[in-house]
Amino acid sequence: MGQLAEIAVLPALGKASWSGAQLLQYEVALEAVRQAIGHYAQRIAEAEAAGESACDEIAMLRAEQAAWAARAQDLDPLDTGAVKQLRTDADDLLSEDEDGAGE
Numbered sequence: 001m002g003q004l005a006e007i008a009v010l011p012a013l014g015k016a017s018w019s020g021a022q023l024l025q026y027e028v029a030l031e032a033v034r035q036a037i038g039h040y041a042q043r044i045a046e047a048e049a050a051g052e053s054a055c056d057e058i059a060m061l062r063a064e065q066a067a068w069a070a071r072a073q074d075l076d077p078l079d080t081g082a083v084k085q086l087r088t089d090a091d092d093l094l095s096e097d098e099d100g101a102g103e
Contacts, residue, residue, distance in 0.1 A: 017078065022077050022078065022080060022083075023077055025080065025083050026077035026083055028087065029087050029090075030072055033075075033086065035094055036065075036093055039094060040068070043061050044058055044061045044065070047061060071086055072086075
């Protein structure tokens with residue numbers, strides 16, 4: 001057990017190369033992705049409730065949901081343009097949902 005205490009893992013990681021502002025924007029973008037994934041989860045559940053006739057729609061929704069998850073995995077806190085674009089795309093997606101909610 002004493003040997004384990006001698007292993008220092010965190011110092012080997014080094015210092016983060018992004019600013020606090022970049023980290024905040026990155027975290028907000030990741031939350032936007034979580035919201036988008038939830039949006040698709042709701043739409044998938046609705047389509048599943050519709051029955052077998054919605055199989056193609058369900059497959060498309062699952063693919064779109066997976067694409068959002070992949071965008072989050074690929075996102076780099078230092079790529080402020082991609083972070084901003086992801087937030088814009090998520091805002092557009094979620095505002096379309098709100099606009100159509102009253103129909």
